[in-house]
Amino acid sequence: MTKKASAPSTAETAAKPASGLAHKDAPINAQLTKEQRIDLFRQMVRIRRFEERTLRVYQQGKIGGFLHLYIGQESVAVGTVSLKGQHDHYITAYRDHGHALAVGMSMNECMAELQGKYTGCSKGKGGSMHYFAPDKNFWGGHGIVGGQTPLGAGLAFGLKYKGLKGSCLCFMGDGAVNQGAFAEALNLASLWALPVVFVIENNGYSMGTSLARSSAATPLAKRADGYAMDWEVLNGANIWEVRARTAEAMKRAHESCRPTLLEMDTYRYRGHSMSDPEKYRDKAEVEEYKAKHDPINLLRADLLADGTLDEATATKIDDEAKAEADASAKFADESPFPPPEEIFRDVYWETDNPDKRTSQGRLFFND
Amino acid sequence: MPLITYRQAINDALAEELTRDENVIIMGEEVAQFNGAYKVTEGLLEKFGPKRIIDTPISEAGFIGIGIGASLLGVRPVMELMFWSFAYVAFDQMINNAANVRYMSGGLMHCPIVIRGPANGGTAVGATHSHTPENFIANTPGLKVVCPATAYDAKGLMKAAIRDNDPVYVMENTILYNEKWEVPETDYVVPLGKADIKREGKDVSIIAHGRAVITSLKAAEILKAEHGIDAEVVDLRSIRPLDEETILASVRKTHRVVLVEENKPFCGVDAQIAFMIQDKAFDDLDAPIRRVSSLDAPQVYSMPLEKLQIPDAHRVIAAVKTIC
Ligand SMILES: Cc1ncc(C[n+]2csc(CCOP(=O)(O)OP(=O)(O)O)c2C)c(N)n1
Ligand SMILES: [Mg+2]
Numbered sequence: 001m002t003k004k005a006s007a008p009s010t011a012e013t014a015a016k017p018a019s020g021l022a023h024k025d026a027p028i029n030a031q032l033t034k035e036q037r038i039d040l041f042r043q044m045v046r047i048r049r050f051e052e053r054t055l056r057v058y059q060q061g062k063i064g065g066f067l068h069l070y071i072g073q074e075s076v077a078v079g080t081v082s083l084k085g086q087h088d089h090y091i092t093a094y095r096d097h098g099h100a101l102a103v104g105m106s107m108n109e110c111m112a113e114l115q116g117k118y119t120g121c122s123k124g125k126g127g128s129m130h131y132f133a134p135d136k137n138f139w140g141g142h143g144i145v146g147g148q149t150p151l152g153a154g155l156a157f158g159l160k161y162k163g164l165k166g167s168c169l170c171f172m173g174d175g176a177v178n179q180g181a182f183a184e185a186l187n188l189a190s191l192w193a194l195p196v197v198f199v200i201e202n203n204g205y206s207m208g209t210s211l212a213r214s215s216a217a218t219p220l221a222k223r224a225d226g227y228a229m230d231w232e233v234l235n236g237a238n239i240w241e242v243r244a245r246t247a248e249a250m251k252r253a254h255e256s257c258r259p260t261l262l263e264m265d266t267y268r269y270r271g272h273s274m275s276d277p278e279k280y281r282d283k284a285e286v287e288e289y290k291a292k293h294d295p296i297n298l299l300r301a302d303l304l305a306d307g308t309l310d311e312a313t314a315t316k317i318d319d320e321a322k323a324e325a326d327a328s329a330k331f332a333d334e335s336p337f338p339p340p341e342e343i344f345r346d347v348y349w350e351t352d353n354p355d356k357r358t359s360q361g362r363l364f365f366n367d
Numbered sequence: 368m369p370l371i372t373y374r375q376a377i378n379d380a381l382a383e384e385l386t387r388d389e390n391v392i393i394m395g396e397e398v399a400q401f402n403g404a405y406k407v408t409e410g411l412l413e414k415f416g417p418k419r420i421i422d423t424p425i426s427e428a429g430f431i432g433i434g435i436g437a438s439l440l441g442v443r444p445v446m447e448l449m450f451w452s453f454a455y456v457a458f459d460q461m462i463n464n465a466a467n468v469r470y471m472s473g474g475l476m477h478c479p480i481v482i483r484g485p486a487n488g489g490t491a492v493g494a495t496h497s498h499t500p501e502n503f504i505a506n507t508p509g510l511k512v513v514c515p516a517t518a519y520d521a522k523g524l525m526k527a528a529i530r531d532n533d534p535v536y537v538m539e540n541t542i543l544y545n546e547k548w549e550v551p552e553t554d555y556v557v558p559l560g561k562a563d564i565k566r567e568g569k570d571v572s573i574i575a576h577g578r579a580v581i582t583s584l585k586a587a588e589i590l591k592a593e594h595g596i597d598a599e600v601v602d603l604r605s606i607r608p609l610d611e612e613t614i615l616a617s618v619r620k621t622h623r624v625v626l627v628e629e630n631k632p633f634c635g636v637d638a639q640i641a642f643m644i645q646d647k648a649f650d651d652l653d654a655p656i657r658r659v660s661s662l663d664a665p666q667v668y669s670m671p672l673e674k675l676q677i678p679d680a681h682r683v684i685a686a687v688k689t690i691c
Contacts, residue, residue, distance in 0.1 A: 064491025064670055116491065116669030124669035127493045143495035144453065145425045178424040179456065206425055208401035214424040280400065337671045343664050365633040367658045367686065 024302070026244035028083070037308050038317070040082060040239055044074040044296045046321045047098045050107050053325035054097070054114055057332070058274055063114045067128050070098035072269040075295030076201050077102040079242030080169055083250055084137065087159060087166025091139040091152045093173060094129030095201075095268075103136040107328035117335035124338045125346065145206075146172065146179025149198065153189045153259075156196035160257060167195045167253035169246070175206020177220050186261065190227040195253030197246065200263040201236065207272045208280040221263035229259050236264030237295045240302075267293065368549040376518035376550050377407050377483075377539065380525035381445060383554065385415050388443060391529060394421045394430055395447030395484075404449045405485065405544055427457035431482065435465050435534075438480040445529060451486030451538055452498040465534040466509030481528045486514075486538035487578060488629060488666045489677050497666035499630045501576070504536050505607040505639070511535040511559055513605045516580035518548035520604050523557025531559060540578045560608030564617065568599035571691050572617040574640060575627040576603040579659075579678055583627050586683035594684070596691050606636055614640065615648050622653040625686045627678055632660040654690035659683050 023029065032040075051069045058067050070077065077098035081090060084103070092099045100110055105121055113120030114128050121131050131141040139155060142148035152170020159166045176182060177200060189196050200220050204211050211218065224231035230252060234245045242264060249260035267289045271278050278286075303309035344364060350357040351364075371379070384391050397404050399412040399422040412420040423430040427448065434444035448454055454461060461482065469477050488497035504512040511533055515521035521539065528535035557563075565580055566587050573583040580602040587598040601617050603609065618624055624644060626637035641656045662676040 064493075064668060065496070066492055116671070122668075124672070125494075125667050127491065127668035130493050130495070130668070143493060144456065146456070147495075175425045178426045178429075180426065180428045181456065207397055207404070209397065209422060209424070213400075213422065338667075338669055340672060340675055342669075343662050343667050343672055343676055347664050364663045366663050367632060367660060 023238065023244040024240040026240070026247070028243055028247040029240050034308050037303060038313070040078055041296070041299050041303055041309065041314070042317050042321070043078040043082075043102055044239075044299065045318055046107070046324065047074045047077065047101050048296060049318070049321035049325045050101060050110065050328065051097055053329055054111065057111070057114065057329055064116060064127050066094070066273045067114070068095040068273050069268070069270040070095050072289065072294070073201055073203060073236070073266045074098055075239040075242055075299070076171075076199070076236045076264050076266055079239040080199065080246045083243060083247055085166065087164045088250065089137040089139060089155045089159070089166065089168045090171070091148050091155060091168065092141065092171035093145065093148055093176060094141070094143045095173070096129065096131050096141040099171065100131040100133065100138060100141070103133060103138040105131065105133050105136065105138070107324050108331040111328035112332040112335050115332045115335070116337060117332055118338040118342070119331070119335040123342060123346075125342070146176040146182050148172065149176065149179070149182040150185040150188075152198065153185045153194050153196050156189065156194035156253070156259070157192065159195055165254050167197055167250045169197045169199055169250075171199045171201055173206055174200055174202040174204065174211050174220060175209065175214055177223070178214060186224065186227045186229065189259040190229045193257045194259055195257050196259045197249040197253055198259065198261045199246070200261070201266050202263050203266050203268045205268070205272070205280065208276070210280065219263055221261045224261035229261055231261040231263070233263045233265065236266035237293045237298060239295060239299050368551050370547045371518055371550050372545055372547050373515075373518040373521050373539070374405065374407055374544040376522035376548070377525055378409060378411070379550075380522040380529075381408065381411060382414065384445075384526055384529040385411065385419060388529075390441055390443045391445060392419045392421065392442060393445050393447065394423055394434055396423055396425055396449050398422060398447050403447065405541060407539075407544070408447065427453050428460055431457040432460040432464065434480050434482075435460055435468075435478055438478045439468070439476050443479050443529060445481040445483060448482060448484035450496055451484050451500055452496045454482070454500060455498075461536070462507055462510075466507045469533075470509060477532050478534050479532045480534045481525075481537060482534070483525070483528075483537035484539060485541040485544075487540040487542060488661065488673060489542050489578075491668055491670050491673060493668045494665035499538070499577075499661075501538050501606050502630050502634060502636050505636060506634075509534070510607065511605070512538065512607050513559060514538045514577035515604060516543070516565075516577055516602050518546070519550050520557050520563070520602070522550055523555055524559065524604060527556040527559050530556065535559065538577065543578055543581070557604065559605045560610055561605065562610035562613035563602045563604055564599060564613070565602045566598065566600040568597040568621065570597045570621055571623040571625060571687055572599050572601055572621045573625045573627060573683065573687070574601040574603065574614060574617070574637075576606060576636065577629060579627040579629050582678055582680055583683055586680040586687070589680060589684055590687055594688070596687060598687065609643075611643060611647070614644065618644055618648045619651045622651055623690050624652070625657045625659065625683065625690070627659045627683055629661050629677055632658065632663050635660055657686040657690055659686045
C-alpha cells in the first residue's frame with residue numbers, strides 16, 4: 001500500500017508485495033464455502049451502512065458526545081472475528097462498532113445504545129465507546145486509550161488458567177501503543193506465555209497526530225522484538241490477508257500458548273470523532289484510499305471476478321444492510337429511555353443480587 | 368470590560384504567561400498543531416513556536432512525568448490533559464512524584480508545574496470520560512487544586528497557578544468553555560485560596576465550586592423570585608488551599624448552609640467543608656448542613672438520566688427549602 005507519505009512505515013509496507021491474492025489461497029481461506037465468502041462481504045457492508053446511518057442520527061442530535069466511526073477499517077474486524085472459535089475472545093477500544101456487529105451484536109441494540117435508550121446493549125449506560133457482549137466473547141468497548149491492552153492479556157491469562165484452548169484478540173490504535181500499560185502488557189504476555197493476539201489497527205493517525213509525529217520507530221509491531229514475541233505487519237484492507245495471518249497468530253496462541261503482535265495497515269475515512277476539521281491530512285489522501293484501498297470494494301471486486309458474487313446479489317446485500325440500518329434507527333427512536341432508578345443499578349453485583357449479599361454497611365451515599 | 372469566553376480567558380492567561388516568562392511551556396496531546404482538542408491552546412503554536420508549545424503522543428504518564436522532571440530544573444510546564452479523566456493513567460507521577468518530591472527531599476526541591484484540563488460530566492461521554500477528581504487531588508498534601516467557574520476566575524487563577532512554586536492542578540469544564548463573562552484587559556491574578564462571594568444574601572449560604580456555582584446562582588435567582596429566600600452564593604474557586612475565612616463569615620451571616628458540587632458525594636470536597644463548618648461555626652448554625660452532589664453512581668451515558676445525575680437548580684432549591 002502506498003499511503004501516509006509522512007509516515008516512516010511507508011517504505012516498509014510499500015516494499016511488501018501486493019500479497020492479497022496469495023493469501024486468498026491460504027487453507028483458512030480456501031476452505032470457505034461460497035456462502036461464507038459472501039458473508040464476509042455482507043458483514044463489512046452491514047458495518048458500513050450501520051455507521052453511515054449513525055452519522056445521520058448524530059446530525060439529528062440524538063447521540064451523545066462522541067461517535068468514532070470505523071468506516072474504512074471494516075476488513076480488520078470482520079476478518080479477525082470470522083476466525084472466532086468457541087474460546088476466542090475479543091476486546092477493543094472506543095472505535096468499537098465494527099467489532100460489535102462482527103461478533104453478532106444486533107444493529108438495533110447498538111443503535112439504541114447510541115441514543116441512550118433502555119433497549120441498548122448496555123441499557124443506555126455506556127454509549128458509543130462502551131459496547132459489551134460477553135455472551136458473544138466481546139469484552140468491549142474501552143474509552144481510555146490503551147486501557148484495554150492489559151485486559152486483553154488478562155482474558156488470555158484467564159483462558160490459560162482455566163485450561164481452555166482459546167485466544168484473546170486485543171485491538172488498539174496506532175496511538176495507543178504509546179501508553180505505558182501496553183508496554184507492560186506486552187512483556188507480561190510474553191513472559192507468562194499468554195495466548196493473546198495484539199492487533200494494532202494502524203490507520204495512520206491518532207486524532208490529529210500522524211504516526212510519524214507519535215512514534216519514534218516503525219513498524220510499530222517491531223516492538224515485539226523487545227519482548228521475544230512474534231510480530232508481523234500486514235495489509236489490513238485485504239480481508240484474505242487479515243484472515244490468513246491472524247489465523248496463524250491464533251494458532252500460535254491455541255497450540256503453543258504464545259502471544260503475537262500484528263500491525264494491520266488500514267485507514268479511517270471520517271474524522272476522529274464528529275468535530276474534527278481534518279486539517280492534518282489532505283483530502284487527496286482520503287480520496288486515494290477510498291478509490292484504491294477500500295476494503296469493501298476490494299472484496300466486492302474480487303468476489304465478482306471469481307464468480308462468487310454477482311451484481312444483483314451484491315446490490316441486494318447492500319439494500320438489505322441499508323434497510324436493516326434504517327430499521328435500527330426506527331427501533332432506537334421508538335425505544336424508551338431507561339427509568340431514573342437505573343442510575344443505581346449495575347453499580348455493584350451485590351446490590352443487584354440483594355439476596356446473595358455478603359458485605360454489610362451502606363454502599364450508596366446520596367444527599 | 369470586554370465579554371470573553373472561558374476558553375478565551377484561559378487562552379489569554381496562557382499567552383500572557385508565555386510572554387512574561389520564557390520558562391513557561393505548554394505540553395499535551397493535540398495542543399499545538401491541532402490547536403487543542405477543545406481549542407483552549409488555539410494560536411499558541413503560531414505565536415510561540417514548537418519549542419514551547421509541544422504536542423505529545425498519548426503517553427500521559429510519560430509526558431506528565433517529563434513535565435515534573437523539567438520543573439525541578441526551573442522549567443514551568445503547563446500540561447494539558449485532554450480530559451482530567453485521563454489523569455488516572457498518570458496518577459503515579461501526579462501523586463507520588465509531584466506531591467512528594469519536595470517533602471521527601473526535606474525541602475531541597477520544588478515542583479512548579481500546572482496540570483490543567485476539563486473535569487466534568489454532563490456531556491454524554493460516559494463513565495470513563497466524566498470524572499471530577501478534585502477530591503482525590505485535594506486529599507493529597509503537597510498538591511493544590513482550583514476549579515474556576517467563570518472566565519474571570521479561570522484567567523486569574525490560571526495565571527496565579529503558573530506563577531506558583533508548587534504543583535497546581537486546574538480543573539476546567541467543557542460546558543463552560545463557550546460561556547462569556549466580563550474580563551478586564553489589564554494584568555491580574557486571582558490568588559489561590561481566595562473564595563469569592565458571587566451573590567450576596569442573608570438567608571442561606573450556598574457554597575459551591577466549578578460549574579455548580581453557576582447552577583447555584585440560577586437557583587438563587589429562583590429562590591428570590593419565587594420563594595422570597597435571599598441566598599448568598601459562595602464560590603470556593605480554590606479547593607486547596609481553602610479559604611475558610613470567607614466560608615465562615617458567610618455562615619455567621621446566614622446561619623444556614625447548602626453545599627453544592629458536581630463531585631460524587633462520598634469523601635467529596637463538600638464532606639470536608641461540612642466538617643470544617645461544624646467544627647468552627649457549630650454555634651452559628653440554625654439548621655443542619657445540606658448537600659447536593661452528583662448521584663452516587665458511575666456517570667451514566669443516557670442523556671436524560673445524566674441530567675438527573677448532576678445537580679441542577681431544582682435540586683439546590685429543594686435542599687434550601689428543607690432548611691429555610
Ligand atoms: C488515556 C487517554 N488519553 C487520551 C484520550 C483521548 N483520545 C481518544 S482517542 C485518541 C486517539 C487514539 O488514536 P489511535 O490509538 O490511533 O486510535 P484511532 O482513533 O485511530 O482508532 C485520543 C488521544 C483517551 N481517550 N485516553
Ligand atoms: Mg489511529
